[in-house]
Amino acid sequence: METMSVRLEFHGDLVALLKRNENKPETARLLFRTACAKDLIESQGVPHTEVGYITTGEGCECSFMYIPRFGETLHVWAHTPPVDVTRATLLFPNPLEDVSFIVDVNVGRLAKLLRLAGFDTLYHPDWDDDRIAEIAEGEGRIVLTRDRELLKRNAVTWGRLVRTSDPWDQFGEIVSFFGLEERIELFSRCPTCNGILEAVEKEEIIDRLEPLTRLMYNTFTRCPRCGQIYWRGSHHSHIREKLAASLKKSIFDPKG
Ligand SMILES: [Zn+2]
Incomplete structure (x- = not known):
């Protein structure tokens, strides 16, 4: 037969x-x-x-x-990683202009880590599959999810079925798969809202700082979108070490 x-x-x-x-x-x-x-x-x-x-x-x-x-x-x-989404192939004839992501709720914590590493990443816990597919198609974003049915949609051209379950492992998995190690810019993007952080003078924001922060830190960034203020505390080295461990390499951060 x-x-x-x-x-x-x-x-x-x-x-x-x-x-x-x-x-x-x-x-x-x-x-x-x-x-x-x-x-x-x-x-x-x-x-x-x-x-x-x-x-x-x-x-x-x-x-x-x-x-x-x-x-x-x-x-x-x-696929044979690293996969370059800006290059056309027979299966994917319409390459993306650049790398950006949209993250499904089942890998939500990965969104924050990608933003911490400077990657343009959209995420909203209320977005359903329809909305994610629509945004991915409209804005040319890579869909990251654990949901195979979402990735089977015709509207989803670029995507990746996330294989690991721990968010830090997922970060290493995605960065390696798309070959983004050299493009990491730690702490350049707001982990809360995806805005690109801007340097801000201490004097400008001093009245918004806790007394101890005011005393201990002099370099600050601010998110122009949500107004959140960031500074280089001990949590920064912790995050850098965790991200580096997930990539099994050191993350160079000239601003750190
Ligand atoms: Zn923000």
């Missing part, structure tokens, strides 16, 4: 995402129907955002819209 089926063979970390029908690990699936590659792949539990490229049995690359013939095998390959 092989001639009446399409065979999908999954590679790399995509195998771990396959819906399991049985207890034995398997990398290939026989589907007794055909449809476009995106639909066939996603029917097996793998969102299209997780696929780096697809090759036919003849070794040619094909797009998500490709409809395989019965008897044909499609090889489905994972």
